[in-house]
Amino acid sequence: MSALGISARAGRKAFAAAEQAWSRLWFQERPTTPLELVRIGIGAALLLHYLSASSYLLEFWGDAGLLPRALALRDSDPWMQSVFFYFTAPWQWIAFDALFLFCCAAFTAGWRTDWVKWIVLIGHISFVYRNTYLVYGVDKILAAVLLILCLAPVGRAISLDRVRAVRRIKRARLDAVLPPYTGRWAGACTRLMQIQMAVLFFYSGTTKLLGDQWWHGDALWLVFSSEEYYNGLLLDLFARHYWLVNVATYSTVLIELAYPFLIWQRATRPYLLAAAILLHVQFAVLMGLFYFSFVMIMGHLSFVRIEWLRRLGTAWKRAIGDMEMIYDGKCGFCVRSMVWFLAFDGLQQIRVRDFRKNPSPVVSDAQMEKALYLVLPDGRALPGFEAYRYAVLRVPGLWWQIPLFYVPVFSRLIGHPIYNWVAGNRSWLSSILLSRRRS
Amino acid sequence: MTAKVWRERVTYTAMSLFVAWHTLAMVVAPAPDTSDLIKGLRTVLDPYLHFFKLDNQWNFFAPDVGEEGRDPIGVILRYVIKDDAGTLHRFDPDAGLNWFRPSSIWFHDWYRALLENPDDFGEEFAALFCRQHAELHPVAITLFAAGQKEYGPLDRLRGKQPLDPEFVNVAPVKSFECPP
Numbered sequence: 001m002s003a004l005g006i007s008a009r010a011g012r013k014a015f016a017a018a019e020q021a022w023s024r025l026w027f028q029e030r031p032t033t034p035l036e037l038v039r040i041g042i043g044a045a046l047l048l049h050y051l052s053a054s055s056y057l058l059e060f061w062g063d064a065g066l067l068p069r070a071l072a073l074r075d076s077d078p079w080m081q082s083v084f085f086y087f088t089a090p091w092q093w094i095a096f097d098a099l100f101l102f103c104c105a106a107f108t109a110g111w112r113t114d115w116v117k118w119i120v121l122i123g124h125i126s127f128v129y130r131n132t133y134l135v136y137g138v139d140k141i142l143a144a145v146l147l148i149l150c151l152a153p154v155g156r157a158i159s160l161d162r163v164r165a166v167r168r169i170k171r172a173r174l175d176a177v178l179p180p181y182t183g184r185w186a187g188a189c190t191r192l193m194q195i196q197m198a199v200l201f202f203y204s205g206t207t208k209l210l211g212d213q214w215w216h217g218d219a220l221w222l223v224f225s226s227e228e229y230y231n232g233l234l235l236d237l238f239a240r241h242y243w244l245v246n247v248a249t250y251s252t253v254l255i256e257l258a259y260p261f262l263i264w265q266r267a268t269r270p271y272l273l274a275a276a277i278l279l280h281v282q283f284a285v286l287m288g289l290f291y292f293s294f295v296m297i298m299g300h301l302s303f304v305r306i307e308w309l310r311r312l313g314t315a316w317k318r319a320i321g322d323m324e325m326i327y328d329g330k331c332g333f334c335v336r337s338m339v340w341f342l343a344f345d346g347l348q349q350i351r352v353r354d355f356r357k358n359p360s361p362v363v364s365d366a367q368m369e370k371a372l373y374l375v376l377p378d379g380r381a382l383p384g385f386e387a388y389r390y391a392v393l394r395v396p397g398l399w400w401q402i403p404l405f406y407v408p409v410f411s412r413l414i415g416h417p418i419y420n421w422v423a424g425n426r427s428w429l430s431s432i433l434l435s436r437r438r439s
Numbered sequence: 440m441t442a443k444v445w446r447e448r449v450t451y452t453a454m455s456l457f458v459a460w461h462t463l464a465m466v467v468a469p470a471p472d473t474s475d476l477i478k479g480l481r482t483v484l485d486p487y488l489h490f491f492k493l494d495n496q497w498n499f500f501a502p503d504v505g506e507e508g509r510d511p512i513g514v515i516l517r518y519v520i521k522d523d524a525g526t527l528h529r530f531d532p533d534a535g536l537n538w539f540r541p542s543s544i545w546f547h548d549w550y551r552a553l554l555e556n557p558d559d560f561g562e563e564f565a566a567l568f569c570r571q572h573a574e575l576h577p578v579a580i581t582l583f584a585a586g587q588k589e590y591g592p593l594d595r596l597r598g599k600q601p602l603d604p605e606f607v608n609v610a611p612v613k614s615f616e617c618p619p
Binding site: 022026027049052053056060066067071077079080081121125128129133134135136137139140141143144147184185188191192195196199200203204207208209210211212213214219221222223225226227228230235236238239240242288290291 | 451454455458461462465466469470485486489490491492493495496497498499500501502503504505512513515533534538539540541542543544545547548549551552559560563564567587590591592593595596601602
């Protein structure tokens with residue numbers, strides 16, 4: 001073989017190896033679950049934050065408020081855009097704010113995530129650029145994290161979009177299973193989020209090394225003695241044991257510097273993740289930076305391994321045990337309700353049995369004519385409302401219903417009659433559903 | 440080669456180019472502007488960074504805890520209102536802010552913006568503060584910047600507070616007449 005041929009072959013091999021490494025780094029097939037956790041946390045934080053901002057909307061971000069448009073535009077450039085620059089009447093601010101808050105709620109719940117996420121991003125950036133004087137660390141972090149969430153295929157797990165997709169296939173067959181979503185782009189976006197967090201910590205740590213206060217170990221004393229973050233109790237403790245200030249200051253820098261390097265390794269990731277989360281819990285409790293700390297912790301969740309979540313799910317299922325829901329397959333209304341119910345059971349904790357086709361050894365057909373039953377791992381069978389009540393607490397996808405089912409006295413007082421009425425009229429309800437579908 | 444394979448290759452290349460671009464943006468945005476390389480990259484990346492608000496420094500409490508090295512700890516707003524009898528009333532608006540309300544951060548930032556740009560915002564804020572204290576019948580208001588000086592553990596043990604006069608450098612910023 002000629003020298004040219006050998007070098008061409010070696011070049012091809014090197015290129016193939018580089019491409020493989022690149023794919024392994026960026027484009028591994030992954031589920032979106034860690035990003036969905038980030039989505040839910042960030043969405044909830046944005047919703048609460050901007051809800052509290054609504055009462056100051058026109059004062060802080062309006063043209064007739066403390067920052068007239070001309071002043072806001074003075075320090076901006078053509079790339080710094082805000083929808084508020086184009087509004088002229090106060091009702092437009094209010095209408096956009098209402099739409100934005102609705103989209104924040106939908107983003108958190110994962111409803112129509114593919115488009116609401118973009119409105120959330122546009123809204124957040126619009127608030128930021130309309131009044132840059134009110135922008136601080138967390139707003140910048142949110143912009144960076146939101147863009148990645150917008151690019152990612154979020155809404156495919158732990159979301160109402162997933163519930164709708166599962167419901168669609170279960171309407172055809174109740175025991176059908178929709179496999180979890182995985183994709184190479186989901187892997188790439190998870191990696192982008194992780195790099196964003198690592199870069200943030202790297203610069204946060206290295207810029208501290210430029211300051212004497214951090215080198216001398218006094219920085220945290222200065223933080224807590226400032227008017228903005230004043231904490232009298234902590235200052236009293238620190239004044240008596242000043243070495244604690246040194247330890248806390250150096251630990252902060254150490255964690256921030258170690259994080260971008262050690263978070264990637266399998267062995268060290270849990271420790272770095274725990275340290276970073278603990279650091280932010282302290283920022284929240286001791287400095288009052290609740291919003292900032294919560295958003296940062298959500299960002300760190302992008303490093304949660306999918307195996308950890310799987311193990312957690314398995315452990316939860318094992319702790320709760322198998323549950324079997326027995327229903328009336330001849331009743332269209334009951335089947336439809338079961339489809340809705342099971343669509344929220346992401347961990348697939350509940351097995352179903354149609355007593356018409358497959359009679360239960362535990363519950364008699366006569367009992368089943370009156371209500372659906374949930375058979376528990378210990379062999380007990382709970383009827384109707386009690387069955388739902390039991391499942392709601394044990395199926396994470398149904399936790400949002402806990403406030404309805406667990407109000408002391410009231411839930412049972414109202415829930416039992418409602419369930420009994422529905423069960424007693426299920427044939428009539430089914431016929432209404434059927435006629436509506438036909439029409 | 441089939442259309443499907445080509446489509447996959449084009450998609451893969453586009454995805455690769457994007458992740459490389461975005462990673463570069465994330466790394467370059469907070470980098471100091473000291474080298475020609477970073478300056479050059481910024482020229483290309485700036486529109487993207489600005490449009491999506493990615494132009495962030497990530498320098499929390501760094502390099503120093505105080506603001507821009509002017510004061511060791513920080514600077515806060517203070518104002519004095521003169522009532523119609525000529526009596527002076529001092530107010531520290533930062534002291535009334537509650538950690539548990541997100542608005543505390545906005546107000547704190549606003550007060551700082553006011554101290555940095557008294558010509559831009561002074562008049563609006565003066566009118567606002569005069570309105571808030573209408574029961575005093577204010578006739579004039581003076582804004583002050585109170586720079587917090589070094590306050591050590593020994594001061595704490597002696598029972599002193601960070602905002603005691605000896606630890607605060609007060610400088611007048613601007614005075615306004617209260618609107619009638």
